[in-house]
């Protein structure tokens with residue numbers, strides 16, 4: 050049966066992409082659906098989206114192993130066959146991979162979901178949400194956030210800031226936010242394209258615009274396993290050489306910006322549920338690469354540049370956030386400098402950790418004396434590529450969830466920055482159809498904007514705990 054489905058569906062893999070029925074984040078209250086992300090081992094060769102069933106499995110670990118093997122076996126594209134729903138009642142593991150960015154320079158990810166026999170696919174129907182009262186006219190997010198002593202941030206692109214035909218991008222970005230991060234411009238690929246060449250221009254531009262607009266800048270990022278340049282990935286480096294390459298890059302970049310960087314994500318996305326995950330070219334080649342990176346960053350930036358570890362799916366209590374706790378605690382125990390953790394928060398209106406779990410998780414990192422930044426928040430109104438409409442009710446639920454997350458941050462004194470990954474639905478890595486941000490495609494504030502401003506001003510936004 051499984052084979053028959055595979056053959057039948059392989060012809061329409063691309064068009065079936067939108068039917069992938071799983072959420073990215075863990076749903077701890079529903080053990081029938083466990084999710085994870087695995088990074089494709091190789092950079093993508095072409096921008097495509099494909100999906101597939103990678104076969105029957107016995108449990109979540111087996112599903113993850115299958116997805117990892119699949120990603121390794123099909124570098125560049127992820128050649129899964131389809132997302133057909135199993136009709137024979139078997140338990141199957143589904144994988145969807147996609148490449149992001151332009152062909153040639155894109156990178157890949159794979160989502161892995163496990164569904165037990167008999168559990169219907171697809172999102173749970175959304176509960177009704179009350180409308181969000183409008184926020185006071187003319188009050189900006191950054192004005193409101195300043196009253197609560199928290200940064201309100203967004204990821205920003207040079208293309209947006211320099212687009213003369215779309216002045217609202219720059220106006221909105223600078224008027225509304227007190228913190229910014231270059232969405233891509235400061236990553237290794239753009240900033241260090243050849244071994245002896247640094248191209249700081251775009252990253253410099255983000256810093257200069259931000260400082261002119263009296264924003265602080267979170268640098269992102271100094272060490273990651275994706276968006277790395279070919280010279281770094283393809284060189285036959287020894288562990289000793291890699292260590293020096295990492296130290297040199299960090300010294301150069303951190304020194305270049307010095308204290309005009311408020312903080313750096315020193316290492317990005319190094320973990321999975323079991324500990325350090327393979328991260329090209331760093332791990333396993335350089336087993337202590339995280340220590341090396343943080344030590345180099347402190348040496349170059351001094352004590353006034355805050356050093357963060359940043360990751361996804363670590364918002365609530367979970368095996369992966371347990372690993373993050375172990376990592377940073379062990380760093381502290383060994384006197385490796387670290388000032389905070391970044392919780393990315395790529396969420397959806399449906400299917401996410403409970404806010405109680407997030408509060409508990411934040412509390413344990415705060416107890417270590419670490420700062421907590423919400424670094425890449427976006428909330429998909431509807432699942433990516435689902436074809437489902439983002440209804441007014443879903444927008445209100447989205448607003449509630451934005452406010453719930455902010456409320457959780459405000460209740461934790463060590464949570465000092467609340468940042469979204471972009472701000473207009475017109476420009477988002479998830480795609481405009483998922484409407485994940487605070488302003489719509491015409492830069493009009495959405496209910497989520499009102500809910501945040503209201504909460505910041507007086508704490509009376511209609512906030513309820515949502516754990517769908």
Ligand code: GLA
Pocket residue numbers: 232269317361393425478
């Ligand atoms: C991750 C990274 C970001 C960005 C997003 C997708 O979360 O940390 O730099 O690439 O994915 O845009």
